[in-house]
Structures are given as structure tokens and as C-alpha cells.
Amino acid sequence: MRHIISILVENEAGALSRISNMFSARGYNIESLTVAPTEDASMSRLTVVTKGSDEVIEKITKQLNKLVEVVKVVDLSEAEHMERELMLIKLRAGPKEREDVKRMADIFRGRVIDVSDNTYTIELTGDGAKLDAFIQALDQSAILETVRTGACGIGRGNRILRA
Amino acid sequence: MDRIKTEELTGAQILIRCLQAEGVEVVFGYPGGAVLWIYDELFKQDKVRHVLVRHEQGAAHAADGYSRSSRKVGVCLVTSGPGLTNAVTGIATAYMDSIPMIIISGQVPTHAIGEDAFQECDTVGITRPCVKHNFLVRDVKDLAMTMKKAFHIATTGRPGPVLIDIPKDVTTHSCEFQYPETVSMRSYNPVKKGHAGQIKKAMQLLQQAERPMVYTGGGIVLSNAAAQLKDLIKRTGFPITHTLMGLGAYPATDDQFLGMLGMHGTYEANMAMQHCDVLLAIGARFDDRVIGNPAHFAQNPRKIIHIDIDPSSISKRVKVDVPIVGNIPDVLDEFLVQLRDKNPQNISAWWKQIGEWRGKDCLKYDRQSKIIKPQFVLEKLYEVTGGDAFITSDVGQHQMWAAQFYKFEQPRRWINSGGLGTMGFGLPAAMGVQMANPGATVACVTGESSIQMCLQELSTCKQYRLPIKIINLNNKYMGMVRQWQQFFHGNRYSESYMDALPDFVKLAEGYGHSGLLIDKPADVEPALRETFKRKSDLVFLDFITDQGENVYPMIPGGKGITEMILSEDL
Known part of the structure; x- marks a missing residue:
């Protein structure tokens, strides 16, 4: 089963490598991984999307907690949570295609953030499935480049992850 | 101010x-x-x-x-x-x-x-x-x-x-x-005390057990919990086994000790592990060399209590019923408090069964042999040192025989590379042991292959006058590799023969030490006695041992803990 795990970690050189190394060394899968500092500059928050049975996920969280620089670990998918991912996608958009591309972006509530003579670059946020659906809806040959951040997530309501 | x-x-x-x-x-x-x-x-x-x-x-x-x-x-x-x-x-x-x-x-x-x-x-x-x-x-x-x-x-x-x-x-x-007096890290706060509710549950299971078994590993040694462990075992009357890393935590000469378990563990220890109804695991991690195939191990629906300081060791290979995360001495103290005023249950039927398994005498070997049997050297080493030496070892057959035949009475006396299995560990580790315990008797049990991996440290031993006794079980083979090749690779001894061996006696002498070659069983004990009298010298004893000797019992890789090969099977 797919799990989304949030990790608070000391913002120190090598911390990210320690975490990704643990996954590869023990043969756990990483579907996506995002990381950035939090409002407290001494800490970063990572979001890892992984797949595995309940036993495997338990092992992953235990191994993460064992790392000296890891402050907290939460399996967001254990309860209500929200997930977002950002995608930037560059599409061929000559005079003929422009209108269609723009309409499709609007349907998915994407925004055109860069325009050239024959390209549109669109910014789109949502959960992974929505981004997949957008890609599916496009003329595949028009896709010039895509970049996705991987998921980040947060618990609903009073579910708060802090040091 | x-x-x-x-x-x-x-x-x-x-x-x-x-x-x-x-x-x-x-x-x-x-x-x-x-x-x-x-x-x-x-x-x-x-x-x-x-x-x-x-x-x-x-x-x-x-x-x-x-x-x-x-x-x-x-x-x-x-x-x-x-x-x-x-x-x-x-x-x-x-x-x-x-x-x-x-x-x-x-x-x-x-x-x-x-x-x-x-x-x-x-x-x-x-x-x-x-x-x-x-x-x-x-x-x-x-x-x-x-x-x-x-x-x-x-x-x-x-x-x-x-x-x-x-x-x-x-x-x-x-x-x-200014050296800081204290340190506090928000991301690193190891637990100490075990969860009271879990301890209570564990006590109930242990008190109801008909076939209890205690299995402990390096964690007891590392956390200095041998005293509490001994109390617990004596108070309950339960049988106990150790992993390779746990030897010495409980006195090996005591009747309640079933010997080491695992791939080369005793028949009785492995059988009791499989057939117990409540297993108390302390500071051990159910690794592949200990329980063999986890699916086979799980066939018996025993209840497992696991005490460990590291949560990631719990339910890693084996599903545990009552996990207790905590510092072992603290948790065992709590156990002992709860055992106060309680009479242990009668488990004589279980001991009778264990006695039958013991009757197999699984460590027996040919004592009439004209060639030196490695087991014999270790038995004599135990006798001559009175069981009181620090024994380091390298990795392979000699390591297993040392673990089987040297009866460790105290923790921190058996020094070997259990997890990584590092050949070359024994001699330099013995230097560290001797530095930490000046005046103590330190022996390095090794083989002709392992010793060559860090041989240069003989020079360090000379410089710092470290009177280590090197017990070299020389069978001219990487013995454990040879044994696997014999059992599982059709006797094809691929690259496991050690040709062109040095003259170890001359080599020791070259480094400024003494050496002695022993090739007759009758000379084993006198040589050891002479050697251990020499308190201030490093002596290299090169025992020429039986090339074909194997370590028994043996659980083949991937097999279940009761699927042992015994010497009598061959």
C-alpha cells in the first residue's frame, strides 16, 4: 500500500543523505521525496512517498526514528490528510494549438506561467492523480518537458507535526 | 558576576x-x-x-x-x-x-x-x-x-x-x-524505562508458561545486565541459551544454561527454542544465524516477549507478541520486583524433555584421534586457563569451536566479531583487550587464514609488550569455507586450501616473539601449560589440526532451527 511519511529532521549537512541512504541500504522503495526548511530554520521537513505492507512501513518508521538527526516521523496516511504536488509542464503551443492548451489548463485549474512563440509552460498543483490525469488529457506528442516536485502533505484539522 | x-x-x-x-x-x-x-x-x-x-x-x-x-x-x-x-x-x-x-x-x-x-x-x-x-x-x-x-x-x-x-x-x-558539562539533543532521546503495562503482560505470560525459554544476546553484555539476568534465571528456574554475542552473560557451567543456540548451537538449545511455549528474548535480534529460516521458526505458535533498547530490532525478522523497549537492566529490575513473593511454577516435565535432548551429546568428537582435534585444543585451553581468560577470536571454524568449548563464566570475556564476521579481528582486538586489562590472561583463538589478515600487528605487540597467547588452529584450509564446500558444493574445494603457508614459529620469532609447533595430541596440554606460565611473553602456538574436522551441529543456510546436521548423521 502507498504511504506518505512526514519527517522532521535537523537542518544539517548530510541529513538528507542519511535518510535516502537508509532506504536504499535496506531495500525500501522511494516513490518521491521532497525536502525544504520549515518556519524554524534549524529544521527541515521531508515528505517521502513509499509503498509497502504494514510491516514494512513499521520497519521504515522505526529505522527513520533511529537516525540521530531525525526529530519526528509521522505516517500521514494513517489518518485524514491532504496532499499536493506541483508540476511544471512545457507544451508545444503554436498558433493552432494555443487555444486548446489554454482551455485544458483552465479545466484543471492550471496557470500559464511562460509563453514563447511556440510553447506554453503551465503550472499545475494537486494530488498525483490529478497531475496524471492532466498529462493523460493532453496530446502526448505536444509534451516537451515535465517536472514534478513529488508529493508533500499535511494532516487535517488539529493533527499537527512539530518538534 | x-x-x-x-x-x-x-x-x-x-x-x-x-x-x-x-x-x-x-x-x-x-x-x-x-x-x-x-x-x-x-x-x-x-x-x-x-x-x-x-x-x-x-x-x-x-x-x-x-x-x-x-x-x-x-x-x-x-x-x-x-x-x-x-x-x-x-x-x-x-x-x-x-x-x-x-x-x-x-x-x-x-x-x-x-x-x-x-x-x-x-x-x-x-x-x-x-x-x-x-x-x-x-x-x-x-x-x-x-x-x-x-x-x-x-x-x-x-x-x-x-x-x-x-x-x-x-x-x-x-x-x-570549555568542555560542555551536559548535552541535550531534541532529536536523540533514548528510552530507559520499559512500559509498565507491557512488563505486566510479560510477567503474566512467563508465570503461565509450561515450557518457558530465555534467549539472550549481546545486549545483556553491553548493558551490563548479567547480575540481573542471573537473578532472574535463578529465581524462575527457567532454561537459558545465549547467542554467539551473549556468551558469558550467564555462567556456562550452570545447569540451567543450554549452551549457545543457532547455526552451530547445541541440539538442546535449538530444540528448546523451537518447542517452548513462551520465549523471553533479551538484547538479541533473531538474526539468520540464530533462528535460521523465520518461516520455519514461526511454525510453532509460541508467545514471544522481546526486551531491547532499539525499537527497530523488535519485530524485524520475527513477529513479537509483547515488545518492551527499554534499557535492559532497568527492565529486568522491574521484572525482579514483580517476581518478589511469587513462587515459580513447576516445569519439571519441560526439564525432563530438555534432559533428553541433552542426552544427544551433540558436541561429541573423536577423542582417540591420532591427529590433534581442534575441539580438544579448546577444551584444554579452557582447563589450563581455568575458564578465566579473555578469549578473542577470528572468524570461522575455530570461532565456533571456541564458542562451543570454552565455558565463559563472566561477560566481556568472549571477544569476537559476530555480526560482520571479520577475519583479522582477533589479534588486534586482543591488543585492545590487553591494554584495557593489563595483567590479565588474553588468548587469541585463530586459524592460519584469519591470522594472516592482520599479522603485522605482531610488531605492535612487541613494541607495547602485550603478552597475548596466540592459539592458531592450523588445518591449512579456510575451514568453514571448506566445510560448506564439502556439504553443499560436492567436495569441490575451490580456493579454500591455504598453500605456501609461512613457518609460523619462525615468523613469530622474526617479530621478536616465541613460537611453538604442536602436532601431537599428547603435546597439547603441556604446551599450553608452559605457554600460560610465561606471563610477560607473546607466544604463538601453531597447532597442526585435523584438516577434515567439521563444526557440528550445523543448521544449513535457509533451513529451520531444528533441521540440524549432527556428527552422527554422517
């Missing part, structure tokens, strides 16, 4: 002061370009003694042996690049067995890092998977706190090696020095 007095010191001076503040008496190391300033400061003081090894792997193993055989922290000091990479085997060895150890490595100056400088390597990157934690100190102002954290991390929770990488310029820069 009084200002706390501080002084301005260089990084190298700070490092030495930190070691002194931590009570470090010995450092095992090897100098080089990046650590010259540190060595300069070592030279100027006499509180921290330096032992010059002949290869950095030896430094790491020696620091490791020092730590295992005492309650102190082993420290090793190596230079950048090859100094560090040579030590990696030793660091990984300590990591696999959770040994508290500090490794200080020199690094190229901060401005040169990443530029492929001479003797540069990515030390924190290379060692990251085989240390509990590591640090690169980029600013001399962080050095003292980093040292404090390193000792704290290495010795608390599940212990382990911690490495501090120090660039050369950091050793020359200076700042105000």
Missing part, C-alpha cells in the same frame, strides 16, 4: 582536552599528514597514551576490543584518505555488534574539501552506513560540543561507533575552550 574561566586553544589542543575530559586513557592510531597537529599535541602530554598500530584496521579492532572487554570507550585516531578507508572494516565490525567506539579521522583542510586533494576521501559519506552517527567539524568552535555529543551518542541507547572527521585547518584554528 563571576565569569566562567575559559582559555584560547587550538583545535588540536581542544581535541586532546576533550579526550582527557572524557577519561580516555588510550588511543589506538596511526599518524599522517592531516593529523600531524593532533599528534603534536599528543606528544606534549602524558594523560592520553597512544598505541601505534601497523595498519589502521588494527587500530579500529583494537579500540573495539578495548571497549568490549571493559566498560570504557575505545578510541581510534587515523589520518585522512587511506588512513580512514583502512579503518572502515573495523568500524563496520563495531557497528554490527553495537560497540561504543569513537573514531577520529583527519581530513584535508576545509578549503580543499571536494577538490580531490591529496589523501582526500568523503569520510562521512563512506562511513555513514556503518556508524551510529558521524560528524564533519568545519569550525573549531563546534569541536568541543561535537566531541561531547559523539561520546554521548556512542555510549547511550543502543551503543555504536561514532566518527568525527576533522579537517587539518580546524586543528590549527583556535577559539575559547
Whole structure:
């Protein structure tokens, strides 16, 4: 089963490598991984999307907690949570295609953030499935480049992850 | 207001002061370009003694042996690049067995890092998977706190090696020095006390058990819980077995001890593990060499209680019913309190069954042999040393025979590389043991293949007058490899024969020690008696042993714990 795990970690050189190394060394899968500092500059928050049975996920969280620089670990998918991912996608958009591309972006509530003579670059946020659906809806040959951040997530309501 | 007095010191001076503040008496190391300033400061003081090894792997193993055989922290000091990479085997060895150890490595100056400088390597990157934690100190102002954290991390929770990488310029820069008295890390707070509710549940299970079994590992030794363990076993009357790493935690000569379990464990220990109804596992991790195939192990629906300081060791290979995360002595103290005023249940039927298994006499071997049997050497070693020696070992058949035949009565006397299985460990580890226990009897049980992996340390032994007794079981084969090839590879002894062996007696003499070749069973005991009388000499005993001898019992890889091959089966 797919799990989304949030990790608070000391913002120190090598911390990210320690975490990704643990996954590869023990043969756990990483579907996506995002990381950035939090409002407290001494800490970063990572979001890892992984797949595995309940036993495997338990092992992953235990191994993460064992790392000296890891402050907290939460399996967001254990309860209500929200997930977002950002995608930037560059599409061929000559005079003929422009209108269609723009309409499709609007349907998915994407925004055109860069325009050239024959390209549109669109910014789109949502959960992974929505981004997949957008890609599916496009003329595949028009896709010039895509970049996705991987998921980040947060618990609903009073579910708060802090040091 | 009084200002706390501080002084301005260089990084190298700070490092030495930190070691002194931590009570470090010995450092095992090897100098080089990046650590010259540190060595300069070592030279100027006499509180921290330096032992010059002949290869950095030896430094790491020696620091490791020092730590295992005492309650102190082993420290090793190596230079950048090859100094560090040579030590990696030793660091990984300590990591696999959770040994508290500090490794200080020199690094190229901060401005040169990443530029492929001479003797540069990515030390924190290379060692990251085989240390509990590591640090690169980029600013001399962080050095003292980093040292404090390193000792704290290495010795608390599940212990382990911690490495501090120090660039050369950091050793020359200076700042105000004051060694921190306390350390607090929001991300690192190992638990101590076990969960009271879980302990209660465990007690209920244990009191209702008809076929209880206690299985303990290195965690008892590392947490200094042997006294509590003995109390528990005596109070309950339960049978107990140890892993390879746990030997000595409970006296091996006591009747309640069933011997070591696992791949080369006793028949009775393995049978009792499989057929018990409640299993109490303490500071052990159900690894592949212990329980064999986990699916086979799970066929018996026993209840498992597991006490360990490391949550990630619980339910890793085997599903546990009552996990108790905590410091073992604290948890066992709680057990003992709850056992007060309680009479142990009658488990005589279980003991009768165990007695039958014992009757197999699974460690028997041919005592009439005209060729020296390795088991015989170890039995005599045990007798001659009165069971009171520190025994280090290398890895292979000799290690298993030592574990089977030397009856360890106390913890921290059996020093071997259990997890990583590092050939070459024995001799340098024995140096560390002897440094930590001056005057004690130290023997290194080894084989002709293992001993050659760190042989150069014979020179270190000479320099520091370390009177280690080397018990070389020489069968001219990598014995354990040969045994597997015999059992599982159709007697095709691919590259396991050790040709062109040196004359070990002359070799020992070349290094300034004595050596003796023993090739008759009748000479074994006299040679050992003579050797152990020589309190101040290193003696290399080269025993020419039976080439075809195998270690029994044996659970073939991937098989179940009761699917043992016994000597009588062949």
C-alpha cells in the first residue's frame, strides 16, 4: 500500500543523505521525496512517498526514528490528510494549438506561467492523480518537458507535526 | 558576576582536552599528514597514551576490543584518505555488534574539501552506513560540543561507533575552550524505562508458561545486565541459551544454561527454542544465524516477549507478541520486583524433555584421534586457563569451536566479531583487550587464514609488550569455507586450501616473539601449560589440526532451527 511519511529532521549537512541512504541500504522503495526548511530554520521537513505492507512501513518508521538527526516521523496516511504536488509542464503551443492548451489548463485549474512563440509552460498543483490525469488529457506528442516536485502533505484539522 | 574561566586553544589542543575530559586513557592510531597537529599535541602530554598500530584496521579492532572487554570507550585516531578507508572494516565490525567506539579521522583542510586533494576521501559519506552517527567539524568552535555529543551518542541507547572527521585547518584554528558539562539533543532521546503495562503482560505470560525459554544476546553484555539476568534465571528456574554475542552473560557451567543456540548451537538449545511455549528474548535480534529460516521458526505458535533498547530490532525478522523497549537492566529490575513473593511454577516435565535432548551429546568428537582435534585444543585451553581468560577470536571454524568449548563464566570475556564476521579481528582486538586489562590472561583463538589478515600487528605487540597467547588452529584450509564446500558444493574445494603457508614459529620469532609447533595430541596440554606460565611473553602456538574436522551441529543456510546436521548423521 502507498504511504506518505512526514519527517522532521535537523537542518544539517548530510541529513538528507542519511535518510535516502537508509532506504536504499535496506531495500525500501522511494516513490518521491521532497525536502525544504520549515518556519524554524534549524529544521527541515521531508515528505517521502513509499509503498509497502504494514510491516514494512513499521520497519521504515522505526529505522527513520533511529537516525540521530531525525526529530519526528509521522505516517500521514494513517489518518485524514491532504496532499499536493506541483508540476511544471512545457507544451508545444503554436498558433493552432494555443487555444486548446489554454482551455485544458483552465479545466484543471492550471496557470500559464511562460509563453514563447511556440510553447506554453503551465503550472499545475494537486494530488498525483490529478497531475496524471492532466498529462493523460493532453496530446502526448505536444509534451516537451515535465517536472514534478513529488508529493508533500499535511494532516487535517488539529493533527499537527512539530518538534 | 563571576565569569566562567575559559582559555584560547587550538583545535588540536581542544581535541586532546576533550579526550582527557572524557577519561580516555588510550588511543589506538596511526599518524599522517592531516593529523600531524593532533599528534603534536599528543606528544606534549602524558594523560592520553597512544598505541601505534601497523595498519589502521588494527587500530579500529583494537579500540573495539578495548571497549568490549571493559566498560570504557575505545578510541581510534587515523589520518585522512587511506588512513580512514583502512579503518572502515573495523568500524563496520563495531557497528554490527553495537560497540561504543569513537573514531577520529583527519581530513584535508576545509578549503580543499571536494577538490580531490591529496589523501582526500568523503569520510562521512563512506562511513555513514556503518556508524551510529558521524560528524564533519568545519569550525573549531563546534569541536568541543561535537566531541561531547559523539561520546554521548556512542555510549547511550543502543551503543555504536561514532566518527568525527576533522579537517587539518580546524586543528590549527583556535577559539575559547570549555568542555560542555551536559548535552541535550531534541532529536536523540533514548528510552530507559520499559512500559509498565507491557512488563505486566510479560510477567503474566512467563508465570503461565509450561515450557518457558530465555534467549539472550549481546545486549545483556553491553548493558551490563548479567547480575540481573542471573537473578532472574535463578529465581524462575527457567532454561537459558545465549547467542554467539551473549556468551558469558550467564555462567556456562550452570545447569540451567543450554549452551549457545543457532547455526552451530547445541541440539538442546535449538530444540528448546523451537518447542517452548513462551520465549523471553533479551538484547538479541533473531538474526539468520540464530533462528535460521523465520518461516520455519514461526511454525510453532509460541508467545514471544522481546526486551531491547532499539525499537527497530523488535519485530524485524520475527513477529513479537509483547515488545518492551527499554534499557535492559532497568527492565529486568522491574521484572525482579514483580517476581518478589511469587513462587515459580513447576516445569519439571519441560526439564525432563530438555534432559533428553541433552542426552544427544551433540558436541561429541573423536577423542582417540591420532591427529590433534581442534575441539580438544579448546577444551584444554579452557582447563589450563581455568575458564578465566579473555578469549578473542577470528572468524570461522575455530570461532565456533571456541564458542562451543570454552565455558565463559563472566561477560566481556568472549571477544569476537559476530555480526560482520571479520577475519583479522582477533589479534588486534586482543591488543585492545590487553591494554584495557593489563595483567590479565588474553588468548587469541585463530586459524592460519584469519591470522594472516592482520599479522603485522605482531610488531605492535612487541613494541607495547602485550603478552597475548596466540592459539592458531592450523588445518591449512579456510575451514568453514571448506566445510560448506564439502556439504553443499560436492567436495569441490575451490580456493579454500591455504598453500605456501609461512613457518609460523619462525615468523613469530622474526617479530621478536616465541613460537611453538604442536602436532601431537599428547603435546597439547603441556604446551599450553608452559605457554600460560610465561606471563610477560607473546607466544604463538601453531597447532597442526585435523584438516577434515567439521563444526557440528550445523543448521544449513535457509533451513529451520531444528533441521540440524549432527556428527552422527554422517
